[in-house]
Structure formats: structure tokens, C-alpha cells
Amino acid sequence: MKKNNGELGFFKRNSEKIMTITIILILILITLPIIIGYFWLIIRSFSEDMVRGFVPTKLTLKNWRFLWSEMKGYPNIWVTTFNTSIVALGVMAIEVLITSLGGYALSRYDFPGRSSIMKLILALHAFPAISLMVAVFYLLKVLNLLDSLFGIILLKASLEIPWGTWIMKGFYDGVPWELEMAGLIDGYSRFETWIKIVLPLVKPGIAVTAVFAFLSGWSEFVFINTFIFSQKFWTLSKYVKGIIGDFRFADYGLVTAVGLFYMLPTIIFFFFVSKHMIKLTIGGVKG
Amino acid sequence: MGFRKNFKPFLFLSPMIIVVFLFFIIPVVLTIVLAFTNMDYSFKWNFVGLQNFKDIPSDFIIPRVVSNTFIYTFLTLGFFNVGMALVISLLTTSLSDKIGSFFRTLWMLPRLTPSVVYGLLWLWIFDPTEYGLMNYLRSLVSLQPQDWLYSSPMLIIILANGFIGASMGMLVFTAAIKAIPEDYFRAAKIDGASWFMIVRKITLPLIKWHILFVTAYQTLSLLASFEYILIITDGGPVYRTEVWALYTYHNAFANFRFGYGAALSVILVVIGVVAALVYMKFFGFETLMAKPRIEVD
């Protein structure tokens, strides 16, 4: 009897192992384009040439020359990077400010129209805002915000604000009512209680909103491509797109280095928070 | 009652309401109004009645665009945004949490990568010279390099969008699967059910609403999306990857036919508004709308 059980356990253990390994292999296979793609991006940007485009030959920093020498026909990389940061930080600031305000009201105040506004937010989340670009172009023109980074910031933040507000509402919902009641009883007004007690407790929500707003502002391409005309207002997306178009067939080294440079915030974010990533991204992803 | 009493919450909400008004409500109305003009780069309001809508059926590119849009939307949706998303969440949830979330994290990477850089990866994979990945693989078996962007552009944009689109479904499905009580699976395993049986008889039926939600939701966003197509093929070669949303964009911003562009977007806007309204009807709201518990202004 005993021996039999042992054999059965052994067989079972093995069959589960085989199952696990098979699943992992399948996952690796379907994830391969991603793995290879990013692997290539990193290796290629530091190597002289690649044998048949795949195996690196010699390490070099030559591909990163755009950082210290001007590229002909392109604006200064640091000015462009600065513009990109302005857009990213601007989107982040506006989004954090407005969603922390709105989320609080939706979570914590009762007023006529509250549930209509919440429904509107959910509807807006499903609505493809990108289909409004023609009208937005005209609107920006009227507001004198074409060819202006502020216009981009305002537009980009605005489109994300309804959903961001919903996410922040979720974080506010998690703050125990008693804490806020205690604040009121301890002698503070509703507003002071919000600042001193509630806001510190939704810091994780603010962090999530901030990170995703920053990355989305940083990565923005279509609006920059459409609503910005002057080179002095270029951001990295336009710069990188240009480099890819001009040098793709001539110099993959340069192209990948520029691309990798542009991707740095994503990579940093990825390595710092990849552990909590899935949890965070549930809030941040817009289909 | 009245305004005074509700002054505070609206103070908190007003910035959000203003931007929603400015960048959602006004543009929706504006799109519809513009659709009845032939506005071009001179920005003159010149109402032409239904002319734009009459032009659409006679536009010889439209049939091409419509069929592209359907192919692109439904293949991406079926194979990736729902199909691949399901495969990944089913596979990763069968593994330990650590390994599972490692793979899911990898699948999040494309979505967080700036679109132009992500596009570059696909341009390289399908590079027409032997420097590209696919052609390198061909050379291993002594085949000549192929100009993929010319021979199969639709495949490329479906792949590129699919590897991004899968992540949303993946997150939704994973959360749903993890919410299924462990007992269900344990009981099935004790009964000797195989992995496929468990998936078919337990997991899929229990997450069918999530599948429906993701399908509905992603259909809409795919219909309206064009960013990665713009970056990778720009609709080419010769309109072979031109989808409705991109055709709208080209009309407005390459040819400056704002009136016609608006008329084309009206169709998407209407689909979007209707779908959004339908979703609102069906989503379970009551639980989300719990009343606040402090009545101090």
C-alpha cells in the first residue's frame, strides 16, 4: 500500500512539473517578440554593428553621439528633452490636482447629480476621444493653443481626467469614514480635514495617477505630431520619429540609441515598481 | 437644498467639469456641426448641408477603408485583445504567482513604451533587408529577404496593435480568474478533471461577462485607434492599411479637408456615444454608488 502511494505521488509530482514547464514554454514562445524586440533595442544601441542584424560585434558609445553633438536638421536633444519633461510634468500636475479634487467630491459628498456625473465618467471612459481630433484642432485654434506645449498639456490631461477622477474616487473610498469624522470632531473644517488627513492617506493613489500621467505625457505622439509645428516645441516623440524615418536603413545604432534614451523613464518605472506593477496598472490602463 | 448647500462639492468638481465640457462635450457638438461645412485651411464656416455625407459613398477609397477597418478590428480583437489576453491570463494564473506576474509584467511593457519606440521594434522585426529579424530567420534557411511591409502590411499592424491590446484584457481576465474561489478548482482536480476541462467547464463560464465587457470595450477603442498604424505604415502601401480613423485623420490633417474629416468622424462619434450609453445601462451601478456618510459642508 505504502509503496503504491509513493509511486502515485511521484507520478503526480512529475506530471505537474511537466505541465508547469509546458506552460512556461508556451508563454515564452508567445512573449518572444517582446523579449527579442527589447533585447535587440538595448544591445544594438551599444554595439558597432551586428552580424546579420542580430549578433553584436563590438561595444561602442558612438550611437549615443546625438547626446553631445547636434544632429543636422534636428533641434538640440536637450531642448527637446526639456520640452518633453515640461509636457510630462505639466500633464502630471494638472491631472493630479484635478483628479484629487474631483475624486474627493465624488467619494465623500452627497449632492444632486452625483450619480449622473459618475455615470458620465464611466461613459466617457468607454468613449474613444481620439475620434474628436478634428474638432479639437479647431478648438485649439480658437483658444490660440495650436503650436503650444500648454495646449498639448491641457488637452492630454483633460482627456485622462475623467478616468483619473474615477481611480482617485476608488482610493478615497478606501479611507475609513471614522478617520474623517475624527478630524471634524478634533476641530477642523471639512477642507482642513481633507488636506491634513484624507490626502496623506490617498498618497498611493496620487502616486499611481502621477506615474501614469507622467508616462502618458512623456510618450505623447499624435497630438505633438498634429498640433505642434515649430521645431523649438518638439518633444522626443517627434524627434525619435524623425530619426527613425531618416536613419532606419542607414544606422540602426543611432535609431536604437535615440529610442532607448526616449524610453528611459519607462524603464526606470519598470524596474522600480515592477513588483507592484500589475496592481497599479489596473488603475492606469485605458484600452 | 439649493446652490449654497451644494456649493462645496461643486467647487471640488468644477475643474473636472470644465475640462470635460471643454474637451469632450464641445468637441462632440463641434464635430457634428463641422460635418456640415466644407471647412479647409482657411477656416471659413461654409455650410454645405449634407454634401459631405453624400460624398462618402462616392469616395472610391471608402470601400477599401471599410474592409480594412473590419479586418483590422476583428482580427486584432479576436486573436489578441480577447484571444491572446485569455491565453495569457489562463496560462499565467495556472503558474505560481511570481512567475505568472513576471510574464504579465512583460506584456505590460509595450503599452508603457512610447509609441514611436514601440513602432520601431516592429519596423526592425519586419525590416526589408537582412538586418531585420524575420529576414534574418529566412536567411538561415537560405531564403531571399522579403519586403514585409509591402507583402503583408495588414499582418504587421495587427501584430503591433495586438501585442499592446492584449494587456487590458489580460488584466481584467486575470483579476476575474483570481477572484474565483479556489475551492472550485480543487473540487474539479479531485474529480480528476484535466486542465482543459477545468478551463472549459469552470473558468470560462465564470468569466463570460468579463469577456463580453472586454470585447465590447475593445471593439470601440480599436475602431477609433490609428496611432500605431500612423507610425508603422501610415496607411500604406497605397491605402492597404488605411482604416476609418486614420482616413479621417489624413483627410483633416494631411489634406486639410476639415469638413469632410469631421463628417467621417461623426460616424465614429455616434458609434462611441451610443455604445457608451449602452454600457452605462448594463454596468452594475448600485454598488458603486454608495451614499457618503458625512453631512458636514
Place this chain on the structure above:
Amino acid sequence: MPSIRVKNLKKYFGKVKAVDGINFEAEDGEFIALLGPSGCGKTTTLLMLAGIYKPTDGEIFFDDKLVNNVPPKYRKIGMVFQNYALYPHMNVFENIAFPLKTLKLSREKIREKVLEIANRMFISEILERKPTQISGGQQQRVALARALVKEPEILLFDEPLSNLDANLRMLMRAEIKRLQSELGITSVYVTHDQAEAMTMASRIAVFNFGKIVQYGTPDEIYDKPSNMFVASFIGNPPMNFLKGFSVKSVNSELHIFRDDVELILPLKMKKGIFESGVEKFILGFRPEDCEIEFESSSNSIPGTVYVLEPLGRDIIINVKIESTGEMVKVFADKSKIPERDQTIHLVPKIEKIHLFDPESELTII
């Protein structure tokens, strides 16, 4: 310190009548308890006193001042919550200092006051720690310190001890009572634990379904419950009820009877009984108001011992009344312990029995 007066207070949440027209008052410096089962509206009442909820109807006075529309911060109240509601992002010192920061006090003054109250609550050692790093009992003390530090005129407690273990609960019970009487702060104490209410409060308001069913001193509530709900809610084990009694006069004596028993009531009960116009009665007696006999007598109720529950000092005997299947609990002398399944005879102390109207459940005697 102000007195509290609540008049016809109501709070409806949509269709839910959480509080439905209650009246009570607490004198200057009095300690009263709101007692009742879960969901009966105690917390809602307390939060209206605090100003967090606005009454749907009715009035709340502190002394003679109507405070219905006074925001919480002007009410000079301190409150202790069931889960303590300590601010998790502040350490203990900051938690206690938080209410003081609204007053224009110097840093030294604030520090002095915090240390003083911390000393008094025996939490001086943990001032640097975060609320998550201290025990439940310590959190309780911090919450109390935070409520007291501003020297409030009214203290509100919402089941402050229910998360503590039994020993700690007894200890804190005594401490809070002592503290309250020393400081003389008018206090309202919400609990669903009758022992807490009985031991701490000078008056108890018993709640049920959003209404106050009885308001009185612990003795009044225990000895003269106004209805069957109060009678069964107060006392541990609760009062015993036996159904289906009728009353008749026999030779100028007053008899109450049913098939298995006939008791002679004191004549002074006669007036009450006949004025009530009730014909069928429920008879109630407390577990300690009943003797056990081994021999049958004219005014005893026969039953068999179902199970024994020794409590150390006393023993509770569960008796099953054979003819009706009713269960009765009585305290027994340790010298007089029957065995399981033994037939015994219950003799309720006639002076202490209660009669209820089975229709309205109100007390008749």
C-alpha cells in the same frame, strides 16, 4: 459642562428609519449609556450629537442652545470610536496633539498638554510610535487621550471597548468610569454590552429599531423593564418567559394559572391586572428569582433538568418544562444541585414575577 437634551430626534436614510423620534436628556456631568442590539440606531444618534449627521427632524440642545446646525468643530466634543480611528500617518504624539493644533497654542504648551494626558493614560513610553506599532489596548488609550486632550465639555463613546479582550475590557471599563467622574464631563456611551451599560452609566436608554424603549437608571431597567424586549435584553442569562397564563379570583385570592401550574399572586397586583383588560398573560421571572424544590408543592412548576452550566461561583440549571417544552434557566445553590434528567419543581418568587401582554409585549406588572 453642558447638559444634553434630545427632542423627537429622527434620522432617515431614504426608507431606512435609523432613528425614529427619540427623546432623552443627560444632566451636566452625567454619564449615560445608549444600549441596544446591532443596527438599532445608536451610532446614528451619536453622530447626530457630534454634528456629523444632520437630523431629519427633531432638536438637540446643549444646555439651552439648539445645536442642530452647529458644525462639529464648534461643539466642544471629544469622541472615541469603536476602531479608535487613529490617524495612521501620524505617530502617537502627533495624534494626540492634532486637536490642539486648532487652538492658538505655543509648541511648548502643546507638548506640555500632550505629555500630561499621555502620562495620565500610561502611554508616555510609546509617543514616537505609529498606531500600527502598538497594541489594541494602547490604541484605545491613545484614542481616549486624543478625545480628552482638548478638555471637551461632552464626551461621546461608540462601543470603545468592543475590540478588546475580556480582561482588558473590565480594566478599561473601570478606568473610563473613574476618569469620567473625576473630570465630570457629560458623557454619552454607546454599547451593545449590557454589563458595560449597567456598571458605568447612571442612566441607560435602551434602543430597539430606532426607538428608545426605556430610559432609566440601571436598577429601574433591571427591576421594572417596560416591555419584554428590555426584560430579555437586560440580565444575563435573560429573564425566563412562560406563555399562556390566565387569571382568576378564588376566595378573594388572586390566582394565575395554566394547565401545569397555579400560582397565588399578591393582592396588590390585582388593580394593574384588571385595569389592563388583558386576558392571556406571559409570566416572566429572572433566573435568580426562583427556588428549586425536589418535592412538588401547590405553587411549583414541574420540569426536568436538561443541562447544568457551572460558572464557578454559581451554577445555571437549564430546566425543560415537560408539558410545554419551554426552557427555563435558573441559578441554583451549590448545596442543592440536581442531576441531569432529574425531575424538579420550580418555585418563582412571587413578589418578583412580571406579567406581560402577549399582544403588545408591554409590561403589565
